[in-house]
Amino acid sequence: MLDRDSPGFAGGNFTHEDRDRSLDRTRVFNARRSGSRGMVTWLLLGPGVLAMLGENDGPSMLSYAFSGATYGIGFFLPFIAVTFAAAYVVQEMSMRLGAVTHRGYGELIFQRFGRFWGWVSAGDLFVTNLITLITEVIAIRIGMAFFDISAPIAVAFAVGLVVLSACGSRYSRWERLAMGLALFNLVFLVVAVLARPSPQALGHAFLTWTPLPKGSASVFLLVLASNIGATVTPWMLFFQQSASADKGLTPRDIPQGRLDTLIGTLLAAVAGCAALVAAAPLFTHHVDMSQNLSGTGFPQALLPLIGRPAAILFALGLMEAGAVAMLTISASTAYAVSEVAGGVGHSFNQSIREAPLFHVANIGVAAMAGAIVLIPGTPLMAIALNANLLATVLMPPALVFLLILANDREIMGSNVNSRTTNFLGILITALVTAAGSAYAVVAFLETFQSKGH
Amino acid sequence: MQPEAKFQPEGHHESQLIESLEPDQLVAAVAKPLPRLKLSRPVRIALWAVRIFVLIISALVVYTFIVKLME
Numbered sequence: 001m002l003d004r005d006s007p008g009f010a011g012g013n014f015t016h017e018d019r020d021r022s023l024d025r026t027r028v029f030n031a032r033r034s035g036s037r038g039m040v041t042w043l044l045l046g047p048g049v050l051a052m053l054g055e056n057d058g059p060s061m062l063s064y065a066f067s068g069a070t071y072g073i074g075f076f077l078p079f080i081a082v083t084f085a086a087a088y089v090v091q092e093m094s095m096r097l098g099a100v101t102h103r104g105y106g107e108l109i110f111q112r113f114g115r116f117w118g119w120v121s122a123g124d125l126f127v128t129n130l131i132t133l134i135t136e137v138i139a140i141r142i143g144m145a146f147f148d149i150s151a152p153i154a155v156a157f158a159v160g161l162v163v164l165s166a167c168g169s170r171y172s173r174w175e176r177l178a179m180g181l182a183l184f185n186l187v188f189l190v191v192a193v194l195a196r197p198s199p200q201a202l203g204h205a206f207l208t209w210t211p212l213p214k215g216s217a218s219v220f221l222l223v224l225a226s227n228i229g230a231t232v233t234p235w236m237l238f239f240q241q242s243a244s245a246d247k248g249l250t251p252r253d254i255p256q257g258r259l260d261t262l263i264g265t266l267l268a269a270v271a272g273c274a275a276l277v278a279a280a281p282l283f284t285h286h287v288d289m290s291q292n293l294s295g296t297g298f299p300q301a302l303l304p305l306i307g308r309p310a311a312i313l314f315a316l317g318l319m320e321a322g323a324v325a326m327l328t329i330s331a332s333t334a335y336a337v338s339e340v341a342g343g344v345g346h347s348f349n350q351s352i353r354e355a356p357l358f359h360v361a362n363i364g365v366a367a368m369a370g371a372i373v374l375i376p377g378t379p380l381m382a383i384a385l386n387a388n389l390l391a392t393v394l395m396p397p398a399l400v401f402l403l404i405l406a407n408d409r410e411i412m413g414s415n416v417n418s419r420t421t422n423f424l425g426i427l428i429t430a431l432v433t434a435a436g437s438a439y440a441v442v443a444f445l446e447t448f449q450s451k452g453h
Numbered sequence: 454m455q456p457e458a459k460f461q462p463e464g465h466h467e468s469q470l471i472e473s474l475e476p477d478q479l480v481a482a483v484a485k486p487l488p489r490l491k492l493s494r495p496v497r498i499a500l501w502a503v504r505i506f507v508l509i510i511s512a513l514v515v516y517t518f519i520v521k522l523m524e
Contacts (some may be wrong), residue, residue: 015480025473102478103487112490113500120504245483250475342486382522386514393510397503404496411487437510444513447520 020349021248024172028253044256045263046175047098047243050328051091051236052084052264053182053271057325058139059132059387060230061188061275061318065298067223068279069287073201074211076227077273081206083231084269086428088261089421090399093406094237095257098244100415104346105241107339109401112408121401122340124394125234126365129333132235132391133369135384136322136329141373143319146299146311155370161323162330162366166359171246171348178327184320185271187313192274194310195281195302202277218446221439222389228435229388231272232428234398235332242335246347251415278314281305326366334362392436399429 024043031039067076094105101108106125110118141154165174204210213220240261249257279298287301299315306314331348338346338358345355352359372378403425406417417425476482492500 017480018474021478022473029473101487102475102483108487111487113492114489117500248474248478250478379522382518386518389514390511393514394507397500397507400500400503404490408490410490433506437506440510440513440517443517447517 016351016354017345017347017349020170021246025248028248041256041259044247044249044253045260046179046247047240047249048091048095048257048259048261049264049267050175050178050182050243050324051094051240052087052261052268053185054178054239054325054328055087055231055233055236056185056268056271056275056321057132057136057329058142058318058322059135059226059384060272061321062135062139062298062384063223063226063230063388064272064275065279067227068276069282069298069301070219070223071213072211072283073197073205073277073280075205075209075213076223077202077205077276078209079224080227080231080272080276081269083228084265084272086424086431087231087236087268088265089424089428090232090402091236091240091261091265092258093402093417093421093425094241095244095249095261096254096415097402097405097412098241099249099254099257100251100413101411102245103241104245104335104339105238105402105405106336107342107346108241108405108411110340110342112405112411113401117401118340121398122336124397125238125336126333128233128387128391128394129235129329130365130369131383131387132233133326133329133333133365134372134380135387136325137370137373138380138384139318139322140326142297143299143315143317143322146315151374155374158322158326159363159366159370162326163363165327166348166352166362171243174327174331174348175243175247178324181320181327182324183267185317185324186267186274187317187320188271188274188278191306191310191313191317192277194313195278195306197277197280218439218443221435221442225392225435225439226388228432229390229392229395231268232395232432233388233391234394235329235391237398237402238336239328239332242332242339242346246335246349254415275317278302278306278310330362330366333365334358337361389436389439392432393440395436396429396433399425399432403429 028040028043031043064076064080067080097103097105097108103111106118106122109121137155137158140158141151144154144157145151165177168174213223244257279302282298282301282305285305287305299311299318302314303311335346335358338344338355338361341357344357346358347355350358373380403417403422406412406425407422409416
């Protein structure tokens with residue numbers, strides 16, 4: 001490591017990436033020196049909000065809406081809020097790792113656990129990210145189909161957005177563009193209000209977790225696992241840790257990093273619960289959405305129940321959810337691929353010449369997802385419903401690595417996990433594992449038995 | 454943790470501006486890999502157990518997904 005007195009530090013042998021990051025850090029220092037807490041918070045806001053609102057993506061919003069349409073306002077409303085609390089615990093660890101080590105999650109696994117585990121983790125992430133990105137394009141396509149915009153234009157928009165966001169070679173520019181888009185996630189709150197839910201039913205659901213879901217156990221477990229996968233996913237770990245390091249967070253910024261994560265959690269939880277509430281009229285009117293997700297799907301089904309303005313906002317919300325996640329999930333793939341490749345640039349502060357693999361992975365994975373969506377006959381809706389489930393199934397190994405790294409005193413020093421954080425982390429890992437495996441076993445047995453008969 | 458440097462306004466010499474960064478935050482420092490973690494036998498077994506468990510569960514999910522798709 002370099003220290004301030006070493007020739008490498010004082011000699012001025014710095015990269016373009018160092019210079020860009022130092023400009024951002026200088027602003028933070030200036031704000032801190034002038035005692036402007038609000039400005040410090042504003043400058044350090046980003047990775048947490050983006051990870052959380054980015055996770056309120058196309059399949060997540062469809063999953064929350066499907067929960068509302070299938071079970072109404074009841075058990076799943078407080079359940080979604082609790083899954084966001086779990087997401088906060090996990091993402092706080094990831095932010096802390098990035099701020100203390102200045103390295104991404106993939107990089108740390110690769111260096112601390114070796115090449116094998118590094119590539120296995122990156123492989124898990126690549127599979128889940130590609131499938132999730134396909135569903136983001138589907139969400140944008142569904143939203144645009146409501147306005148009679150064709151699928152190729154929707155795909156071009158989705159991929160073009162990723163290309164546009166990477167122009168400029170500055171992390172701060174990319175981050176602010178993504179954050180500006182992410183705030184539109186709250187459009188679901190407006191739709192929820194326009195759906196006119198009963199305040200008593202909302203209060204009752206949050207206080208008692210009732211009415212409890214009825215019907216098929218495998219459908220219930222699918223929705224349960226999908227809702228967990230909608231809030232706690234592998235890409236968020238890779239993204240927030242790498243983005244925190246790329247932004248230049250230091251141990252001194254951990255309180256602001258926690259605030260950033262908390263703000264993101266609250267905003268995302270409100271928007272997620274709102275999507276469930278917005279779709280609940282479909283439950284009241286007994287509309288079966290399990291076979292009605294294709295084409296214009298939810299916005300079209302909701303049109304006669306909550307009115308045209310609300311249906312339009314729902315469609316716009318899906319487009320926004322897909323668009324933000326296109327940016328964040330492509331970025332997390334790029335961070336992971338280039339970190340695991342080792343010795344190559346992996347920052348938005350670097351140009352395509354300085355970090356070719358990073359930028360090619362960022363745009364390439366988005367283009368690949370877009371191309372798959374355009375293949376005729378691809379089972380898009382089946383992929384959309386199972387994307388979150390896959391994230392839940394592949395999450396336990398990522399959580400185990402996270403817990404080991406966050407307790408690694410050699411790299412974390414005094415910033416290792418507290419006992420409470422470890423207890424919560426282990427509990428979350430156990431619950432995520434149980435939820436994913438319960439659905440997998442029950443659905444497998446049901447499918448196997450039905451084939452036997 | 455290093456203390457933050459004195460404020461250097463934009464336009465100052467690069468080496469002064471760069472002092473806003475912590476030494477171990479520089480690209481040159483981050484490029485040096487961290488040493489391998491010495492994993493105990495129970496931890497290694499736990500990592501493999503989780504991986505095998507995930508592969509089995511994934512196989513069940515993929516089987517169900519394909520069967521339902523063909524129905």
